[in-house]
Amino acid sequence: MKLAKNYDPKQYESTIYQMWETADAFAPSGSGEPYSIVMPPPNANGNLHIGHALTFNLQDILARYYRMQGRAVAYIPGSDHAGFETWVVYEKVLTAEGKNRFDFSRDQLYSQVWNFVDEKRGTMEAQLRALGISAIWKDTVFTLDDKVVNTVYGTFKRMWDEGMIYRGERIVNYSTKYQTSYADIEVEHRVEKGKLWKIAYPSLDKIKEIVVATTRPETLLGDTAIAVHPDDERYKDLIGTKVLVPLTDREIPVIADEYVDPAFGTGAVKITPAHDPNDFEVGERHNLPRLQVIGFDGKMINVPPQFMNLEVMEARQKVLDALQREQLLRGDEDIEHSVGYDYKSGLPIQPMVKDQWFISMKPLAKRAIDALNNDEIDFQPASRKKALIQYLENIRDWNISRQIPWGIPIPAFQNEKDPTDWIFDARVDQEKIDVNGTTYTREIDTFDTWFSSGQWPYITTDYVTNGDLAKFYPLNVMETGADILYSWVGRMIMLGLYTTDQVPFKAVYLNGLVLDEKGKKMSKSKGNVINPIEIVESHGSDALRLGIVAARSVGQDQAFSTGKVLAGRNFCNKLWNIARFIENKLGEGFPVADPQPKTVADHWIVRQLNSAAEQIGKQIEEYRFAEAGDAIYHVIWDDVADWYIESSKKQDNPQMLAWVLDTSLRIAHPFAPFVTETIWQTLSWHEELLIKANWPTPLEFNDIAAAEFEQLQTLVGEARFVVAELPGTKKYDLLYQTDSLIADNSDLIQHLARLSGVRQADQAKGLRLAASNREAWLDVDEDTLYEHQTNQEVRLGEARLRAKNLEGRLSNASYIDKAPPHLIEETKKDLEETQALIERLARELDVLE
RNA sequence: GGGCGAUUAGCUCAUUUGGCUAGAGCGCGUCAUUGACGUUGACGAGGUGGCAGGUUCGAAUCCUGCAUUGCCCACCA
Numbered sequence: 001m002k003l004a005k006n007y008d009p010k011q012y013e014s015t016i017y018q019m020w021e022t023a024d025a026f027a028p029s030g031s032g033e034p035y036s037i038v039m040p041p042p043n044a045n046g047n048l049h050i051g052h053a054l055t056f057n058l059q060d061i062l063a064r065y066y067r068m069q070g071r072a073v074a075y076i077p078g079s080d081h082a083g084f085e086t087w088v089v090y091e092k093v094l095t096a097e098g099k100n101r102f103d104f105s106r107d108q109l110y111s112q113v114w115n116f117v118d119e120k121r122g123t124m125e126a127q128l129r130a131l132g133i134s135a136i137w138k139d140t141v142f143t144l145d146d147k148v149v150n151t152v153y154g155t156f157k158r159m160w161d162e163g164m165i166y167r168g169e170r171i172v173n174y175s176t177k178y179q180t181s182y183a184d185i186e187v188e189h190r191v192e193k194g195k196l197w198k199i200a201y202p203s204l205d206k207i208k209e210i211v212v213a214t215t216r217p218e219t220l221l222g223d224t225a226i227a228v229h230p231d232d233e234r235y236k237d238l239i240g241t242k243v244l245v246p247l248t249d250r251e252i253p254v255i256a257d258e259y260v261d262p263a264f265g266t267g268a269v270k271i272t273p274a275h276d277p278n279d280f281e282v283g284e285r286h287n288l289p290r291l292q293v294i295g296f297d298g299k300m301i302n303v304p305p306q307f308m309n310l311e312v313m314e315a316r317q318k319v320l321d322a323l324q325r326e327q328l329l330r331g332d333e334d335i336e337h338s339v340g341y342d343y344k345s346g347l348p349i350q351p352m353v354k355d356q357w358f359i360s361m362k363p364l365a366k367r368a369i370d371a372l373n374n375d376e377i378d379f380q381p382a383s384r385k386k387a388l389i390q391y392l393e394n395i396r397d398w399n400i401s402r403q404i405p406w407g408i409p410i411p412a413f414q415n416e417k418d419p420t421d422w423i424f425d426a427r428v429d430q431e432k433i434d435v436n437g438t439t440y441t442r443e444i445d446t447f448d449t450w451f452s453s454g455q456w457p458y459i460t461t462d463y464v465t466n467g468d469l470a471k472f473y474p475l476n477v478m479e480t481g482a483d484i485l486y487s488w489v490g491r492m493i494m495l496g497l498y499t500t501d502q503v504p505f506k507a508v509y510l511n512g513l514v515l516d517e518k519g520k521k522m523s524k525s526k527g528n529v530i531n532p533i534e535i536v537e538s539h540g541s542d543a544l545r546l547g548i549v550a551a552r553s554v555g556q557d558q559a560f561s562t563g564k565v566l567a568g569r570n571f572c573n574k575l576w577n578i579a580r581f582i583e584n585k586l587g588e589g590f591p592v593a594d595p596q597p598k599t600v601a602d603h604w605i606v607r608q609l610n611s612a613a614e615q616i617g618k619q620i621e622e623y624r625f626a627e628a629g630d631a632i633y634h635v636i637w638d639d640v641a642d643w644y645i646e647s648s649k650k651q652d653n654p655q656m657l658a659w660v661l662d663t664s665l666r667i668a669h670p671f672a673p674f675v676t677e678t679i680w681q682t683l684s685w686h687e688e689l690l691i692k693a694n695w696p697t698p699l700e701f702n703d704i705a706a707a708e709f710e711q712l713q714t715l716v717g718e719a720r721f722v723v724a725e726l727p728g729t730k731k732y733d734l735l736y737q738t739d740s741l742i743a744d745n746s747d748l749i750q751h752l753a754r755l756s757g758v759r760q761a762d763q764a765k766g767l768r769l770a771a772s773n774r775e776a777w778l779d780v781d782e783d784t785l786y787e788h789q790t791n792q793e794v795r796l797g798e799a800r801l802r803a804k805n806l807e808g809r810l811s812n813a814s815y816i817d818k819a820p821p822h823l824i825e826e827t828k829k830d831l832e833e834t835q836a837l838i839e840r841l842a843r844e845l846d847v848l849e
Numbered sequence: 850g851g852g853c854g855a856u857u858a859g860c861u862c863a864u865u866u867g868g869c870u871a872g873a874g875c876g877c878g879u880c881a882u883u884g885a886c887g888u889u890g891a892c893g894a895g896g897u898g899g900c901a902g903g904u905u906c907g908a909a910u911c912c913u914g915c916a917u918u919g920c921c922c923a924c925c926a
Contacts, residue, residue: 581885
């Protein structure tokens with residue numbers, strides 16, 4: 001088969017991918033030791049972003065490498081219903097149609113979103129295929145599949161039975177825009193400038209007043225007490241008395257509570273149990289009523305008519321105006337404080353009291369902390385483990401209810417006659433159920449998506465039901481974004497230990513964010529997002545993979561670099577042309593046989609590729625992807641193309657060329673799957689696919705011959721350098737006297753150094769090449785020689801300085817005493833070589849003078 | 850307020866128990882060349898490793914302080 005001049009990825013990638021799928025190449029091979037990775041499921045409804053390209057490429061490199069190592073690799077794909085994220089998108093669709101969620105029943109909404117997602121589900125998978133991801137598609141799991149729901153219900157039931165689930169009225173983080181509560185972890189805290197207003201609350205006789213400080217004056221309409229510190233002398237006589245809430249005629253008590261910090265503000269705090277977590281707790285302790293004044297739609301309720309139905313910020317201004325008129329404002333000051341925001345809408349989170357389902361987290365966290373402290377999970381980078389432990393140590397109970405229709409229904413039913421009576425039941429397709437003559441009504445909330453995705457490792461492997469993939473649990477590695485360490489990784493560890501009594505994965509690899517080319521975080525609103533599929537289309541899937549993995553270290557946020565993608569593209573083309581050259585040389589139907597290294601170049605390239613294969617394997621196993629990629633790039637480009645292929649033009653050994661190409665394709669495959677497989681398909685001596693081939697095993701070679709080739713490289717390098725430095729007017733001849741290595745390789749040297757000739761001479765003449773420790777001269781004219789001599793004097797000076805440094809090191813008693821022996825040996829050897837160089841240079845210059 | 854990370858060539862980044870002359874890609878300069886590849890080849894320039902101290906025979910690497918910068922966590926109104 002004749003290869004085109006340049007590699008055109010578009011022409012081959014989809015065909016190659018189909019070939020893999022048709023051959024069922026992604027399925028775990030039966031015999032090997034299991035190796036498993038589960039894909040963090042991307043949003044079924046969305047498009048892949050550039051961060052996905054990084055995360056899935058890293059996973060795929062591992063999958064392909066271990067597959068070539070003969071392991072039974074299960075790389076299990078999935079897609080996420082992405083409850084809240086998708087709901088937000090769908091609600092926009094509803095709005096565009098002039099409708100809203102209240103026009104439909106929950107079941108109607110659920111099936112509408114299902115259809116909406118179903119239409120788009122294929123897109124994301126097609127994109128993963130374009131990235132070359134070698135996941136077992138037949139085992140793909142959607143986060144709303146029956147097996148997910150069943151397992152989640154099983155876990156929930158067990159927790160319920162063990163008393164770890166409770167339902168209660170608590171302050172929750174509420175998004176008035178999306179009308180759902182959030183977990184604490186989903187609230188985005190921003191430090192910003194604000195005002196602290198001081199407001200007077202008159203005593204009942206209006207003679208005295210107590211001044212409180214607040215950042216949210218509108219909530220005073222919901223105040224049910226004023227709190228002061230019990231030991232605060234300023235307010236001691238007021239404790240137990242009543243004051244009037246401004247702008248209303250409500251009377252509220254002044255209470256004492258340790259929570260108040262006398263040093264902050266005025267030392268008196270208004271207590272709004274319905275809209276502040278601290279106040280809620282104070283309210284619980286003092287049995288205060290909870291007066292909700294902000295509705296779930298974000299508008300004021302239960303307030304005097306002038307404030308009714310106002311948005312929070314409008315209400316704030318009106319309250320301040322009214323206080324001003326009533327002369328109850330006692331000043332304000334500028335402060336910096338932290339405000340919780342809805343990470344999705346960018347609007348402030350409203351703390352609200354709501355009946356929600358919670359999981360007691362302390363016992364779950366404790367087991368996770370123990371496992372982490374026992375080093376049961378290898379963390380890359382290690383520092384994140386500490387961070388996770390800290391998070392787990394301070395964990396609070398988890399609100400798992402969401403007031404959105406798109407998600408897994410919470411399998412709980414409420415007694416129609418007794419609101420406190422809740423039972424577990426999985427019959428969520430029914431709105432009402434009958435149990436022993438009592439009618440129960442279904443809970444309308446759904447689970448927080450993370451409650452189900454937190455169980456992903458044992459769900460996808462069917463571990464609980466002991467399915468075909470059960471032997472792949474626990475996973476070998478969980479590769480995912482560092483940004484979801486707490487929300488996902490932490491929860492998987494806790495839930496994994498809870499359900500399966502073992503950690504869900506043996507290692508965690510956290511990748512950082514892919515930033516834009518200027519190092520800024522990408523976002524749709526900034527318009528700086530990079531679409532991976534566009535990169536694939538313009539430069540090829542392999543180029544994207546090579547480029548995005550290059551120079552990227554674990555856990556670090558790093559910029560995307562088009563330059564690196566281009567370098568990756570060029571590398572693919574280089575590989576392509578190596579193949580083109582070799583295949584052309586070998587011809588059709590080349591009868592491949594055992595490779596026998598004969599020339600010095602043969603021995604050398606065997607040594608180089610042997611050690612590259614070993615080193616690259618080790619680097620992949622240690623998750624040092626960028627270094628492995630770099631090693632592949634250089635061994636193939638520098639060693640194979642620039643030295644070995646060039647050498648082969650003068651000393652050809654077809655069997656070795658075939659072996660070199662074969663080996664190069666194997667070691668490059670995990671990082672450049674498409675181009676390597678494309679080339680592999682053109683090799684006459686392979687029937688199998690490269691994806692199923694084995695990682696190269698070392699070939700025997702002669703160490704001395706390999707070292708001799710290195711000497712020739714030095715000689716050639718020096719000749720090139722001198723010629724480049726002293727262009728002169730003509731090409732030079734290389735002369736030698738009795739050197740058999742040069743004699744045997746004269747054509748090779750001439751070609752590599754681009755000399756006009758290499759010939760034996762009777763006597764030394766011209767410019768001596770000293771670096772290789774071989775007797776060789778360039779036959780140059782007088783002027784060139786003179787110029788060279790000046791350069792050599794500089795080099796002699798440098799060499800003498802270096803010798804002096806080395807001598808100094810060796811004469812240092814402490815160094816001899818403390819440095820490791822091999823290092824001292826190296827220093828001695830280095831000194832010897834430097835001295836030999838000095839001698840040669842000096843001799844050369846003396847001769848000439 | 851607490852924690853974590855970063856600071857190395859013009860740019861983006863490597864350098865893993867402290868030890869070869871601190872490397873790579875891109876960019877830059879000089880030259881070559883059209884029988885594998887211009888998505889090329891050869892050669893080269895370019896770094897007081899943020900700053901100031903300390904430990905050590907030896908520090909980009911360990912310690913202390915400072916500066917700049919990014920991220921995460923946090924219910925003080």
